[in-house]
Amino acid sequence: MTDTGLIIFDCDGVLVDSEPLAAKAYERVYEKHGMPGVHDGIIAQCIGMKQADIIAKIRDLTGHQFPHHAHDDIWAETKALFSEALLPTRELASFLERLTLPRCVASSSSIERIRHSLAVTGLDRFFGEAIFSSSMVKRGKPAPDIFLYAAERMGVEPSRCVVIEDSHFGVEGAVAAGMTAIGYTGGSHSYPEHAQRLVSHGAAIACATWQEIGEHLGGIVMAA
Known part of the structure; x- marks a missing residue:
């Protein structure tokens, strides 16, 4: 990483x-x-x-x-x-406060829904205008379009991007874009086979907590 x-x-x-x-x-x-x-x-x-x-x-x-x-x-x-x-996922804010790398949102939802979700949970302060919706591209997930578009807009090569996803459609799209996918299973909609399914669709690893994801990403992208 x-x-x-x-x-x-x-x-x-x-x-x-x-x-x-x-x-x-x-x-x-x-x-x-x-x-x-x-x-x-x-x-x-x-x-x-x-x-x-x-x-x-x-x-x-x-x-x-x-x-x-x-x-x-x-x-x-x-x-x-x-x-x-609506609430943020558990312990996310502390993870984002420690994240030193550029970050953005790439979602299948509309821009209005993304912005509302981030505003009511107080997460908008972490992303600013770096928000991308599938409405901006031709094909939704599992096509790679939204991820490639986000990488281009952020000025980063796809091979240097890590995507955090909870759905196998999103994981498939990230892998198709040439990016590393990390599965997230900490939402209340998760189920016993969730992690295995994400990995089977191409996730490098599946994590149930933001602490696990931070440990996987390593100290180079996370502040002490």
């Missing part, structure tokens, strides 16, 4: 413990539009995807075709839940 020049963070499930709240939002909105049965087990299969791909995946899994005119309802419900209950 001595040649690392940039740490790229996914947002949902890595910086913020958002996945259970996001799943609840989808469940509520689908039920509101007469399409019950979209439970957290279905949403779990969509973690790491952008909204359009999630809607398509839910359709494939349940047969529910969510009306296009109501897409904004999903973010409205999600935003309300985030404003009320």
Whole structure:
């Protein structure tokens, strides 16, 4: 890790413990539009995807075709839940305070959602304008587009980037971009096989705490 020049963070499930709240939002909105049965087990299969791909995946899994005119309802419900209950992942702030390398966010979520998530959790101070969304590129994760775009904008070669991801889609995208992927399993949506799955999709290692990730990155990128 001595040649690392940039740490790229996914947002949902890595910086913020958002996945259970996001799943609840989808469940509520689908039920509101007469399409019950979209439970957290279905949403779990969509973690790491952008909204359009999630809607398509839910359709494939349940047969529910969510009306296009109501897409904004999903973010409205999600935003309300985030404003009320969203928290950063455990001990993240102390990790970011010690991180000496440049960092950015590369997320499948919209820019508005990323900025709201960082603002309500107080994490926005760590990233400034270094925030990138899959809405800025042609293809979402597991394509490498968002990671390559973030690296280019930050002025760092892909081979010198480390990506921290909680989804196998994100890990696959990072590996396809020629970057090192670290799996994060510290979110409340994690499950017993989570670490193994991330590693099987190309993560160099999977860690359940930010302390573990800091130890893996080494002293060269972390202040004492």
